[in-house]
Amino acid sequence: MAKLTSEQAKRLSDDFFFLGMAIGDFRYENWGKLTLEENKELSDMQAAILRCGEDILAYSTTLVMDEVAESLAKISAVTAEIRNTIKKLETVQKGLDTASAILILGAAILNRDPMGIGNSIKDLFTVWKGPLE
């Protein structure tokens, strides 16, 4: 048997809605002619039909997943690629920061300043090991 599509399920839900509505109208139009039991039975039936229509509508939504699964996967993949590109761009900033740190280290070496060399190496290490974001 062919699988129900979300669109077909939605149409079924519509049918249940209008059926439930029609039963309600029938009850109110024939209120005086119906016995208490008949009225209660019809009322329960109306509630059950409406409930069924709501469930089918929720079910129709779950069927959408089968129809969009591929698109969801594709967009997720593109988004991951974009994020990777962003990371690459952020590494340019890291490169600049590193270059600055190297320059300071070079100056410290030129000045034969052991304390400065130690601090610059520490700074360089921090910049290089620091997070990208």
Place this chain on the structure above:
Amino acid sequence: MVFSRLCRVGVSLVSVLSLSFGLLGCVNLKAVRDFSGSSLSGIKSFEQLGYTFEDHCVDRCAYEAIRKFEFNRVLDCDCGLYLEADSVMVSMYQVVGGYFEALGHLAQNELTEFSTEGLVTSLTAEELGPLTVDANMAGAYSSISNLMLRSTTDFYRRRKIAAYIEEANAPLQVLLEAFQKTTRENLKGELRFKKERLYAYYMDMKMNNTLQSDYEKGKAATDYYQTLGEIEKKEKQMELFADALLEIAKGHQELYDKRDKLVAKDLALAMLGYSGQVKILLSEFNKLKP
């Protein structure tokens, strides 16, 4: 002498380059950035709808208990199917929202506005010892390198953005169409059942003559129309949200159609239209918030 001449050349080069890159490079990214921003705001209003499939299930469950005059210590509702329906909506919301967030981030200027402060400081630092570099010269050098970096990365970004828009458009159109339809027809469709149940509840009350005094009758009618009004407000919000999704889809299609002309001025104008439309819908949506 040589330094000061170099400095002057550097400064004029910076001015010329600034002008030309400024004219060529910004429009496209701004259009993408603005459109992504308003799209993301539009998509995020999903969280403010304040009504889920699960809410609907719990409401119905409570109504059934009220109708049957049943009292339970805990309202026991079987909402598995409704939770599953919610998870479909949330998946679409997260994936579409994540895409626009990433696209907008990639088009952000901050990404290529690299800070060269550190470079200037280190170039002019006293620790450079015997070699002294004029502060103007260092500034000019850093501006040029920043500009060159920016122009190459902007070009890289434009190329990348065009490629991503091309790759994403078809699946995005499918998702946005499904998202707007499930909101407009399924989630909002559930409210139609809620209204019918509400009608039946009050009509039964009226037909059974359970209300005696004019006050009770008036109160019941007031309650009915007040609840009906609240449901209709929710319906309107869902409609506006779905309309915003349609505008976003149209805007992305425009980006896709003109992806090779991302610097074109008319693209910027067209995107401004779509962004504006999403913002208008969003503002209408916010007016309906309780």
